[in-house]
Amino acid sequence: MPTVPMIEYVDASDEVRAVYDDIMTTRQVNWLNNFWKVLAHHPPTLKRTWESIKEVMAPGAIDPLVKEMIYIAVSATNGCEYCIRSHTASARKAGMTDAMLGELMAVVGMANETNRLANGYQVEVDARFLTPLR
Amino acid sequence: MPTVPMIEYVDASDEVRAVYDDIMTTRQVNWLNNFWKVLAHHPPTLKRTWESIKEVMAPGAIDPLVKEMIYIAVSATNGCEYCIRSHTASARKAGMTDAMLGELMAVVGMANETNRLANGYQVEVDARFLTPLR
Amino acid sequence: MPTVPMIEYVDASDEVRAVYDDIMTTRQVNWLNNFWKVLAHHPPTLKRTWESIKEVMAPGAIDPLVKEMIYIAVSATNGCEYCIRSHTASARKAGMTDAMLGELMAVVGMANETNRLANGYQVEVDARFLTPLR
Amino acid sequence: MPTVPMIEYVDASDEVRAVYDDIMTTRQVNWLNNFWKVLAHHPPTLKRTWESIKEVMAPGAIDPLVKEMIYIAVSATNGCEYCIRSHTASARKAGMTDAMLGELMAVVGMANETNRLANGYQVEVDARFLTPLR
Amino acid sequence: MPTVPMIEYVDASDEVRAVYDDIMTTRQVNWLNNFWKVLAHHPPTLKRTWESIKEVMAPGAIDPLVKEMIYIAVSATNGCEYCIRSHTASARKAGMTDAMLGELMAVVGMANETNRLANGYQVEVDARFLTPLR
Amino acid sequence: MPTVPMIEYVDASDEVRAVYDDIMTTRQVNWLNNFWKVLAHHPPTLKRTWESIKEVMAPGAIDPLVKEMIYIAVSATNGCEYCIRSHTASARKAGMTDAMLGELMAVVGMANETNRLANGYQVEVDARFLTPLR
Numbered sequence: 001m002p003t004v005p006m007i008e009y010v011d012a013s014d015e016v017r018a019v020y021d022d023i024m025t026t027r028q029v030n031w032l033n034n035f036w037k038v039l040a041h042h043p044p045t046l047k048r049t050w051e052s053i054k055e056v057m058a059p060g061a062i063d064p065l066v067k068e069m070i071y072i073a074v075s076a077t078n079g080c081e082y083c084i085r086s087h088t089a090s091a092r093k094a095g096m097t098d099a100m101l102g103e104l105m106a107v108v109g110m111a112n113e114t115n116r117l118a119n120g121y122q123v124e125v126d127a128r129f130l131t132p133l134r
Numbered sequence: 135m136p137t138v139p140m141i142e143y144v145d146a147s148d149e150v151r152a153v154y155d156d157i158m159t160t161r162q163v164n165w166l167n168n169f170w171k172v173l174a175h176h177p178p179t180l181k182r183t184w185e186s187i188k189e190v191m192a193p194g195a196i197d198p199l200v201k202e203m204i205y206i207a208v209s210a211t212n213g214c215e216y217c218i219r220s221h222t223a224s225a226r227k228a229g230m231t232d233a234m235l236g237e238l239m240a241v242v243g244m245a246n247e248t249n250r251l252a253n254g255y256q257v258e259v260d261a262r263f264l265t266p267l268r
Numbered sequence: 269m270p271t272v273p274m275i276e277y278v279d280a281s282d283e284v285r286a287v288y289d290d291i292m293t294t295r296q297v298n299w300l301n302n303f304w305k306v307l308a309h310h311p312p313t314l315k316r317t318w319e320s321i322k323e324v325m326a327p328g329a330i331d332p333l334v335k336e337m338i339y340i341a342v343s344a345t346n347g348c349e350y351c352i353r354s355h356t357a358s359a360r361k362a363g364m365t366d367a368m369l370g371e372l373m374a375v376v377g378m379a380n381e382t383n384r385l386a387n388g389y390q391v392e393v394d395a396r397f398l399t400p401l402r
Numbered sequence: 403m404p405t406v407p408m409i410e411y412v413d414a415s416d417e418v419r420a421v422y423d424d425i426m427t428t429r430q431v432n433w434l435n436n437f438w439k440v441l442a443h444h445p446p447t448l449k450r451t452w453e454s455i456k457e458v459m460a461p462g463a464i465d466p467l468v469k470e471m472i473y474i475a476v477s478a479t480n481g482c483e484y485c486i487r488s489h490t491a492s493a494r495k496a497g498m499t500d501a502m503l504g505e506l507m508a509v510v511g512m513a514n515e516t517n518r519l520a521n522g523y524q525v526e527v528d529a530r531f532l533t534p535l536r
Numbered sequence: 537m538p539t540v541p542m543i544e545y546v547d548a549s550d551e552v553r554a555v556y557d558d559i560m561t562t563r564q565v566n567w568l569n570n571f572w573k574v575l576a577h578h579p580p581t582l583k584r585t586w587e588s589i590k591e592v593m594a595p596g597a598i599d600p601l602v603k604e605m606i607y608i609a610v611s612a613t614n615g616c617e618y619c620i621r622s623h624t625a626s627a628r629k630a631g632m633t634d635a636m637l638g639e640l641m642a643v644v645g646m647a648n649e650t651n652r653l654a655n656g657y658q659v660e661v662d663a664r665f666l667t668p669l670r
Numbered sequence: 671m672p673t674v675p676m677i678e679y680v681d682a683s684d685e686v687r688a689v690y691d692d693i694m695t696t697r698q699v700n701w702l703n704n705f706w707k708v709l710a711h712h713p714p715t716l717k718r719t720w721e722s723i724k725e726v727m728a729p730g731a732i733d734p735l736v737k738e739m740i741y742i743a744v745s746a747t748n749g750c751e752y753c754i755r756s757h758t759a760s761a762r763k764a765g766m767t768d769a770m771l772g773e774l775m776a777v778v779g780m781a782n783e784t785n786r787l788a789n790g791y792q793v794e795v796d797a798r799f800l801t802p803l804r
Contacts, residue, residue, distance in 0.1 A: 001256070001258060001532055001533070002255050002256045002257050002258060003254075003255050003256050003352070003353065003356045003369075004255060004366070004369065033260045033263070034257050034258055034259070034260050035248070035251075035252060035257050038255045038257045039251065039255075041255075041366065041369075041370060042366070042367070042369070042370025042371070042373065042374065044370070044374070044457065045251070045370055045373065045374045045377075048374075048454055048457060048458075049247075049248065049251065049377075052244060052247075052450055052454065053244060053248070055446065055450060056237075056240045056241055056244045056450075057241070057244075060233070060237050061231060061233035061234045061236075061237050062203075062234055062237045062238065062241075066200050066203070067237070067241050069196070069200070069204065070203065070204060070207045070238065070241045070242065070245070071241060071244075071245045072790070073204045073207045073208055073211075074207055074208070074211050074241075074242055074245035074246060074249065075245060075249055076786050076789055076790030077208050077211045077212065077786060078211065078246065078249045078347060079347050079614060079615050079616060079785075079789045080249035080250075080252055080253055080347060081259060081789075081792065082252035082253070082257050082258075082259055083245065083248060083249050083252055084539070084789065084790060084792060085259050085263040085264065085539065085792065086259075086260070086263050088263075088539045089262070089263045097195060098540070098577065098578070099194070099195035099578070100195045100196055101539075101540065101577075101578075102195075102577060102578025102580070102581055103190075103194050103195050103196045103201070103578070104196065104204065105578070105581065105786075105787055105790045105791060106190045106578065106580070106581045106584075107190055107191070107196075107201050107204045107205060107208075108204065108208055108786050108787075108790055109581075109585075109783040109784070109786050109787050109790075110186060110187060110190045110191075110205075110783065111204070111205045111208035111209060111217065112208060112212065112782040112783050112785070112786045113183075113186075113779040113780065113782050113783035114169070114183065114187070114217060114779070115208065115209055115212045115214035115217050115749075115782070116746050116747055116775075116778050116779050116782045117169075117173065117179070117183065117775055117778075117779045118169060118214055118216035118217055119214055119216070119746055119749045119751075119754065120137075120742070120746030120754060120775045120778055120779075121136050121137050121138060121172045121173075121175075121775060122135070122136045122137050122751065122754060122755065123136050123168050123169050123172045123216050124135060124136060124168055124216075125168070125215060125216055125219050125220075126167045126168050126220070128223070129167070129219040129220050129222075129223045130219065130403055131403070135666055135667070137754070137755065137758045137771075138768070138771065175768065175771075175772060176768070176769070176771075176772025176773070176775070176776065178591065178772070178776070179772055179775065179776045179779075182588055182591060182592075182776075183779075186584055186588065189580065189584060190584075206388070210384050210387055210388030211384055212749060213383075213387045213480060213481050213482060213749050214749060215387075215390065218387065218388060218390060218405070219390065219405065222405045232406070232443065232444070233444075235405075235406065235443075235444075236443060236444025236446070236447055237444070239384075239385055239388045239389060239444070239447065240444065240446070240447045240450075242384050242385075242388055243381040243382070243384050243385050243388075243447075243451075244381065246380040246381050246383070246384045247377040247378065247380055247381035248377070249347075249380070250344050250345055250373075250376050250377050250380045251373055251376075251377045253344055253347045253349075253352065254340070254344030254352060254373045254376055254377075255373060256349065256352060256353065264537055265537070269524070269526060269800055269801070270523050270524045270525050270526060271522075271523050271524050271620070271621065271624045271637075272523060272634070272637065301528045301530075301531070302525050302526055302527070302528050303516070303519075303520060303525050306523045306525045307519065307523075309523075309634065309637075309638060310634070310635075310637075310638025310639070310641065310642065312638070312642070312725065313519070313638055313641065313642045313645075316642075316722055316725060316726075317515075317516065317519065317645075320512060320515075320718055320722065321512060321516070323714065323718060324505075324508045324509055324512045324718075325509070325512075328501070328505050329499060329501035329502045329504075329505050330471070330502055330505045330506065330509075334468050334471070335505070335509050337464070337468070337472065338471065338472060338475045338506065338509045338510065338513070339509060339512075339513045341472045341475045341476055341479075342475055342476070342479050342509075342510055342513035342514060342517065343513060343517055345475075345476050345479045345480065346479065346514065346517045346615060347615050348517035348518075348520055348521055348615060349527060350520035350521070350525050350526075350527055351513065351516060351517050351520055353527050353531040353532065354527075354528070354531050356531075357530070357531045365463060367462070367463035368463045368464055370463075371458075371462050371463050371464045371469070372464065372472065374458045375458055375459070375464075375469050375472045375473060375476075376472065376476055378454060378455060378458045378459075378473075379472070379473045379476035379477060379485065380476060380480065381451070381454075382437070382451065382455070382485060383476065383477055383480045383482035383485050384482075385437075385441065385447070385451065386437060386482055386484035386485055387482055387484070388405075389404050389405050389406060389440045389441075389443075390403070390404045390405050391404050391436050391437050391440045391484050392403060392404060392436055392484075393436070393483060393484055393487050393488075394435045394436050394488070396435075396491070397435070397487040397488050397490075397491045398487065398671055399671070474656070478652050478655055478656030479652055481651075481655045481748060481749050481750060483655075483658065486655065486656060486658060486673070487658065487673065490673045500674070500711065500712070501712070503673075503674065503711075503712070504711060504712025504714070504715055505712070507652075507653055507656045507657060507712070507715065508712065508714070508715045508718075510652050510653075510656055511649040511650070511652050511653050511656075511715075511719075512649065514648045514649050514651070514652045515645040515646065515648055515649035516645070517615075517648070518612050518613055518641075518644050518645050518648045519641055519644075519645045521612055521615045521617075521620065522608070522612030522620060522641045522644055522645075523641060524617065524620060524621065537792070537794060538791050538792045538793050538794060539790075539791050539792050540791060569796045569798075569799070570793050570794055570795070570796050571784070571787075571788060571793050574791045574793045575787065575791075577791075581787070585783075585784065585787065588780060588783075589780060589784070592773075592776045592777055592780045593777070593780075596769070596773050597767060597769035597770045597772075597773050598739075598770055598773045598774065598777075602736050602739070603773070603777050605732075605736070605740065606739065606740060606743045606774065606777045606778065606781070607777060607780075607781045609740045609743045609744055609747075610743055610744070610747050610777075610778055610781035610782060610785065611781060611785055613744050613747045613748065614747065614782065614785045616785035616786075616788055616789055617795060618788035618789070618793050618794075618795055619781065619784060619785050619788055621795050621799040621800065622795075622796070622799050624799075625798070625799045633731060635730070635731035636731045636732055638731075639726075639730050639731050639732045639737070640732065640740065642726045643726055643727070643732075643737050643740045643741060643744075644740065644744055646722060646723060646726045646727075646741075647740070647741045647744035647745060647753065648744060648748065649719075649722075650705070650719065650723070650753060651744065651745055651748045651750035651753050652750075653705075653709065653715070653719065654705060654750055654752035654753055655750055655752070656673075657672050657673050657674060657708045657709075657711075658671070658672050658673050659672050659704050659705050659708045659752050660671060660672060660704055660752075661704070661751060661752055661755050661756075662703045662704050662756070664759070665703075665755040665756050665758075665759045666755065
């Protein structure tokens with residue numbers, strides 16, 4: 001149970017409904033996941049977060065499936081169950097295979113390991129890594 | 135300055151040199167970055183970490199550039215300067231454009247934000263996200 | 269279920285009971301939350317932690333409600349369910365409104381996002397931020 | 403040195419300049435801190451992040467100084483030097499006294515400690531903390 | 537429920553069974569914990585992770601019980617329930633007493649607190665701590 | 671440079687000097703590291719933190735060298751440079767060998783890796799790990 005009540009579509013204000021409608025239209029689904037129903041508790045956060053996610057996760061220089069895998073990588077690193085599960089579902093829907101999930105988790109695990117080896121030993125950054133490589 | 139002395143190639147034991155050689159051959163470079171020279175302080179860690187990285191970062195179901203971007207995503211989330219800089223350099227070398235870096239950081243930022251919104255409000259996982267979607 | 273048994277008041281040693289009594293007197297309640305019953309497993313930790321919390325959360329230059337909101341900010345960032353829920357309850361009791369919780373979460377989310385943008389791009393600290401501004 | 407070049411005002415596109423102007427006008431200053439000059443590398447992220455920060459940090463149910471202190475709390479927890487230093491400067495400017503900074507850090511430290519005690523012992527959430535207290 | 541199906545011994549491929557057998561033989565038990573059954577979803581990760589853990593947790597310059605306590609310290613800091621519970625069980629089996637667990641948690645809590653005090657105030661490293669002390 | 675001025679012994683109030691004296695006496699040294707000179711900015715935090723550290727790091731059921739290694743494990747996981755360097759120095763002084771540091775870092779790295787594998791796949795805790803094993 002979340003720390004604030006969830007707001008269902010039928011109980012939502014016009015402001016909240018407009019966001020809910022845009023979420024469902026953009027995603028071509030007829031349901032809303034709990035995350036949005038909780039954020040609706042604070043309409044400016046609902047609107048701002050949805051518009052940001054919509055912009056950031058749209059196809060661009062990186063394709064949507066890769067973006068979903070990056071989302072899982074961050075969420076697994078932070079240990080956020082909600083985001084791990086919801087983005088694993090989205091990535092599966094977008095075509096992530098078993099082999100891709102296996103490799104994704106392997107990279108996430110290794111990066112978390114070597115981050116601590118580099119920090120734990122206080123490895124100095126090589127001069128050649130300091131120049132912006134544009 | 136790291137917390138242990140770095141071991142240069144000329145000072146390395148045969149065991150360490152064998153790993154150093156494999157790193158340079160695999161990466162087709164003639165230099166070693168500081169990370170490995172520090173790990174060489176503990177040869178079993180050098181060997182195990184290199185062999186793991188070599189296996190995990192190899193081409194597979196996910197292509198190497200995407201793997202580098204996932205590495206950056208984890209390292210930025212953990213705030214590891216060494217890994218951010220070294221993997222940004224690797225990703226650039228593997229073809230990451232300005233637009234890709236911009237979108238990568240945007241996704242990393244959003245994921246870190248929504249991870250805390252989901253946890254901070256204790257959003258309950260939707261039943262439909264709980265089934266393994268194989 | 270915690271990894272150690274909880275110690276109820278009736279089963280507590282005199283040393284533990286003295287802390288339990290002080291918690292209930294200070295907070296003007298007649299019950300103990302699970303956190304303390306678990307810490308009682310190691311009486312020096314129970315005593316030290318309670319005395320520290322009592323000192324740190326007391327009214328001072330920052331008012332108690334703001335301190336509770338800072339506690340929630342840290343706990344949401346770390347993803348600690350117990351502390352998120354217990355301090356959200358305390359903050360509510362101390363007067364946190366729906367609007368305040370909404371704004372608190374918005375700031376926590378943004379800070380987590382920009383922390384990663386700053387680290388991910390390795391933004392250099394501006395010289396003007398380096399001088400202690402006392 | 404950041405991983406991408408910083409974009410100075412004179413070199414900025416119209417799109418970026420419009421954001422730069424709004425930052426300086428809103429904050430009533432005639433300079434830009436490095437964070438924005440780095441984000442300008444990816445204009446959509448610059449625009450979205452600035453508009454979000456502007457909305458989130460504005461006066462509301464929580465006053466701006468408290469918002470700055472919450473920002474410091476998160477940044478100290480994540481170990482982000484840039485954000486710790488820039489928001490400590492902002493909080494000082496907004497009136498944070500030495501005593502307030504001292505108490506802020508004390509709360510941040512304690513929260514980080516008890517988060518790990520609660521998680522490390524896997525303390526179960528008390529039933530009374532599970533009900534939304536609206 | 538994990539995000540991928542668990543693979544039981546009877547359903548495992550020869551490659552997976554070989555790892556399962558080695559786990560049970562090395563640990564002198566006749567059961568497998570869920571972690572391995574989930575990793576078996578991606579056999580290279582199962583094999584590499586098991587071989588790494590087997591090497592790293594073996595008796596050496598640090599005794600196995602201390603290694604288990606270090607594992608708990610990291611897992612409590614990261615808030616990983618699975619690892620906290622499984623390594624608390626292993627440490628108990630290896631001889632960790634109530635007093636040891638109490639002191640371990642106390643150190644973990646204090647380290648998490650002072651890490652944030654040091655970062656939050658941006659304490660500068662003393663020159664005498666910068667020299668490798670070999 | 672820290673965000674607050676450091677307070678040297680000669681400039682310290684009687685209250686702060688009493689703590690400084692106790693630190694030097696307890697540790698049998700004639701100097702103070704920067705951490706304490708910064709905390710002295712807020713005397714109650716200086717006093718409380720020192721007394722807590724003194725109690726927690728004293729010999730007990732776990733020996734002081736192991737406590738120092740646990741401190742390093744947490745600090746490396748959190749990426750706190752100050753604490754990594756100061757506690758690596760303390761551990762060296764207390765007898766940590768090269769081999770011990772190598773094994774410590776190996777365990778820290780593996781724990782950070784498997785924490786993410788367990789969370790990333792949402793591995794369910796085995797029933798046998800749920801019972802307190804006292």
